[in-house]
Amino acid sequence: MALGTDSAAKRRGGRGKDSPPAAGHNQDILTKAYREMLLIRRFEEKAGQLYGMGLIGGFCHLYIGQEAVVVGMQMTLEEGDQVITSYRDHGHMLATGMEARGVMAELTGRIGGYSKGKGGSMHMFSREKGFYGGHGIVGAQVALGAGLGFANWYRQNGQVSLTYFGDGAANQGQVYESFNLAALLKLPVVFIIENNKYGMGTSVDRASASRDLSKNGEPWGIPGEQVNGMDVLAVKEAGERAVAHCREGKGPYLLEMQTYRYRGHSMSDPAKYRSREEVQKMREQNDCIEMVRKILLEGGKTEADLKVVDDEVKAIVQDAAEFAQTSPEPDESELWTDVLVETR
Amino acid sequence: MGATILMPALSPTMTEGKLSRWLKKEGDEVKSGDVLAEIETDKATMEVEAVDEGRITKILVAEGTEGVLVNAAIAELDGGDGSAAPAGDTGTPAAEQGSKAAAPQQPESNATQHGGDVGSMAKQAEDYGQVAARGAERREGVAAEPKASTAAPEKDWGPTKPITVREALRDAMALEMRADGDVFLMGEEVAQYQGAYKISQGLLDEFGARRVLDMPITEHGFTGMAVGAALTGLKPIVEFMTFNFSMQAIDHIINSAAKTLYMSGGQLGCPIVFRGPNGAAARVAAQHSQDFTSWYAHVPGLKVIAPWSAADAKGLLRAAIRDPNPVIFLENEILYGQTFECPVDEDFVLPIGKAKVEREGTDVTIVSYSIMVGMAMQAAEELAQAGISAEVINLRTIRPLDIDTVLASVRKTNRLVTLEEGWAFANVGGEVAMQVIENAFDYLDAPPVRVAGADVPMPYAANLEKLALPTVAQVVEAVRKVTYK
CATH class of the missing domain: 3.40.50.970 (Thiamin diphosphate (ThDP)-binding fold, Pyr/PP domains)
Structure with missing residues (x-):
């Protein structure tokens, strides 16, 4: 597999392998990114463990490997901007600042969860944090995300909608209907394709006749970039260009994040469609967290400094896991609530 | 404090599996994300990755063991800071099922799993309190089961x-x-x-x-x-x-x-x-x-x-x-x-969930909606000339259904005909009739009858299209059937 050619990355302003991120880059940003990415990873590992213990049921799609995408993009946002994504959504929730406790308790189906246990892994929302789900129908969130951008356009509030979808959704018809609408009305929407190379078990090469997904918006005049989605700084830089473009009223922007998921599509996916070597190679050579960790250490942080972060993250996740197991199940009366908003 | 590695459930339906291969041995250091073992479920062979870090001190279930129950202990770790995976109910030890698997570890007590001391339990209790309060706030202004309005009779809006x-x-x-x-x-x-x-x-x-x-x-x-x-x-x-x-x-x-x-x-x-x-x-x-x-x-x-x-x-x-x-x-x-x-009132508005009795009658209730209400009115006129008094209900809202208005009418007329353009199978009339049967069965003097569109895709030819849609004659006939007239 190739994570975009170096020349392609350079042409579009990204960094190739020859020019690693400067060690002097803002250590505060990287420290923050390190912490956020690690929180997602540890959270997801814990979720996988709780699933294994039967505490989480149904579908559970882990984000492990892709953390740099959502963490880098979130750094480009302002208060009031919106985020929407598919069902591989736990990382997005944590990145928008939703509490680990509420997310984990939703995974275990408890009243302390963001949806009071009624949504589960794929359906969580926080209007306060600008997170609009959490959608289980592949591609549906793309039209909905255009609608978030539409609302910004209608209100003329200068906010931007980040609309994430996977390579698996990239050939859905409504994606192109949404591209057309967003371009037609110049909606402030950053469309972000998280290309993790596989839509469930089908590799993108077998599913998409379009080879460079960043060009999929070209017929509508939507500028696109391929980005090394394993490099949080590259993500952030591209994200800043995209968000600025939207805020200036120039219409939508498309980012293809070249990333990789280490785990199966969902918990019951043995991932036999790719080799263990392929996964190991990504983990060892391209891991987004290790990349930042290395820069931080080269830039003057000590192992002890990072251990403090590691421990802090571990404690949050442990606390979330305990909360998610001790928070009660929803009261039986909850079966009947929230079907309709009462009008009288 | 060490951690216990448990046999994981790898699908929503898995209860046991075969531990087919260990990829780590006793004494090995493991990092989070390392593949520990391969497990065969009824569906596939899956890899088990480490969550906790540390050194494997003991492997409790040998590779090749079949029928290892989900949540049985399969290995022990030391080191890290020992976030022991809270063990759930480990179930019957696999060994008792004639398997070679080692008996699972005693599950830790609840108190140990959840932090152990009274203070932390109290804190959790407080957390639920907050969550519950938040839930109550959210619930305010939110309906329970959607129910048809049983509000006062319709307002007179004047000219x-x-x-x-x-x-x-x-x-x-x-x-x-x-x-x-x-x-x-x-x-x-x-x-x-x-x-x-x-x-x-x-x-x-x-x-x-x-x-x-x-x-x-x-x-x-x-x-x-x-x-x-x-x-x-x-x-x-x-x-x-x-x-x-x-x-x-x-x-x-x-x-x-x-x-x-x-x-x-x-x-x-x-x-x-x-x-x-x-x-x-x-x-x-x-x-x-x-x-x-x-x-x-x-x-x-x-x-x-x-x-x-x-x-x-x-x-x-x-x-x-x-x-x-x-x-x-x-x-x-x-x-x-x-x-x-x-x-003409500037503020004129109608309540959702409230049907309207368009014509009062005593012998039969005709329930309809949309354009077919007009046909029901025509049929009622024709029936009146034949001495049959039909009450016509315009549902106006289908969900939530104002069944109370329908029931009140049927309790008076004891007969029900439903009329709509759509196909009969699983249609609105079927639902209305069923709710009447459930709630006013004893009042019915005849089985309800549905008048509906023909069970075919709509034809283009003028004569066939006419045949596919309900007619006044069909409604009259249905009423005669339920009134035995």
């Missing part, structure tokens, strides 16, 4: 004047758009063309291109976009040129609009109206003639309205636009040009 259904719909939208800047109209040909059926005539001029938006012919995309906008609190009116085209967008209507309030635990409502002509027009054949009422009425989280008169159209469309829920508003093309008396 009326004759207007067409078309004018009623346009006036309703204009009034609500004047009152609320968050309301806007979008759809195919709604702006510059003034509406494919001229329902939105004049709205572009009054409200401008930001609030009256022509859409490309992409129902799936623009419906999703409208639902997304509604999730932020805007109040879109989406016009479908006909509801037949809403099939392109039904995923967003049901999965994105109707279910999100529930899936979000009451956080995210979707105040949106989907409106347009539904059912048969004239000679437009199978793909443009379907009645979708029972499709949408099936879905919790939606309200479904099917007006007949101009007053229904105006009063209920205003109510639909103000409603904080997704509302399906099913119009009828043939009714657009028909004229009815409608209150």
Whole structure:
């Protein structure tokens, strides 16, 4: 597999392998990114463990490997901007600042969860944090995300909608209907394709006749970039260009994040469609967290400094896991609530 | 303190599996994410990755062991800071099932798992308190089970004047758009063309291109976009040129609009109206003639309205636009040009969920909605001449269904006929009849009868189309059947 050619990355302003991120880059940003990415990873590992213990049921799609995408993009946002994504959504929730406790308790189906246990892994929302789900129908969130951008356009509030979808959704018809609408009305929407190379078990090469997904918006005049989605700084830089473009009223922007998921599509996916070597190679050579960790250490942080972060993250996740197991199940009366908003 | 590695469940249905291979041995250091072992489930061979870090001190289940129960201890770790995985019920030790597996570790006590001391338990209790309080706040202003209104009799709105259904719909939208800047109209040909059926005539001029938006012919995309906008609190009116085209967008209507309030635990409502002509027009054949009422009425989280008169159209469309829920508003093309008396009061609005007795009678109850209410009225007139007194109920709202009004009528007449254009199978009449049977069986003097469209795709030929739709004669015959006259 190739994570975009170096020349392609350079042409579009990204960094190739020859020019690693400067060690002097803002250590505060990287420290923050390190912490956020690690929180997602540890959270997801814990979720996988709780699933294994039967505490989480149904579908559970882990984000492990892709953390740099959502963490880098979130750094480009302002208060009031919106985020929407598919069902591989736990990382997005944590990145928008939703509490680990509420997310984990939703995974275990408890009243302390963001949806009071009624949504589960794929359906969580926080209007306060600008997170609009959490959608289980592949591609549906793309039209909905255009609608978030539409609302910004209608209100003329200068906010931007980040609309994430996977390579698996990239050939859905409504994606192109949404591209057309967003371009037609110049909606402030950053469309972000998280290309993790596989839509469930089908590799993108077998599913998409379009080879460079960043060009999929070209017929509508939507500028696109391929980005090394394993490099949080590259993500952030591209994200800043995209968000600025939207805020200036120039219409939508498309980012293809070249990333990789280490785990199966969902918990019951043995991932036999790719080799263990392929996964190991990504983990060892391209891991987004290790990349930042290395820069931080080269830039003057000590192992002890990072251990403090590691421990802090571990404690949050442990606390979330305990909360998610001790928070009660929803009261039986909850079966009947929230079907309709009462009008009288 | 060490950690115990448990046999994981690797699918929603797995209860046991074969530990086919260890990839680590005793004494090995493991990092989070390392593959520890391979496990064969009934479906596939899966890899088990480490979550906790440390050194494997003991392997408790040898490789090749079959029938290892989920949550049985399979190895022990030391080191790290020992976030021992809280063991659930480990179940019957595999060994007792004649397996070679080692007996699982004693599960730790609850107190140990959850932090152990009274202080931390108290803190958790406090947390639930906060969560519960938040839940209660959210619940406020949120309905329990959707129920038809049993409010007082309909208000007398005073003087009326004759207007067409078309004018009623346009006036309703204009009034609500004047009152609320968050309301806007979008759809195919709604702006510059003034509406494919001229329902939105004049709205572009009054409200401008930001609030009256022509859409490309992409129902799936623009419906999703409208639902997304509604999730932020805007109040879109989406016009479908006909509801037949809403099939392109039904995923967003049901999965994105109707279910999100529930899936979000009451956080995210979707105040949106989907409106347009539904059912048969004239000679437009199978793909443009379907009645979708029972499709949408099936879905919790939606309200479904099917007006007949101009007053229904105006009063209920205003109510639909103000409603904080997704509302399906099913119009009828043939009714657009028909004229009815409608209150002139600026504030005129009708309650959702309230049926109307259009004609009082004593011998039979005819329940209908939309254009078929007109046919029911014709049939009642004919029946009156034959000495049969029919009561006609215009449902107006299909969900929530005002069954109380129907029951009160049936308790009086003891006979029920339902009438609609749609196919009989699983239709609205079937639901009405069943609810009557459930709630007023003893009052019925005859089995209810449904009059419905023929169970075929709508034909084009004029004579066949006529045969496919209900007729006054069929209604009269149905009434004679239930009244034994």
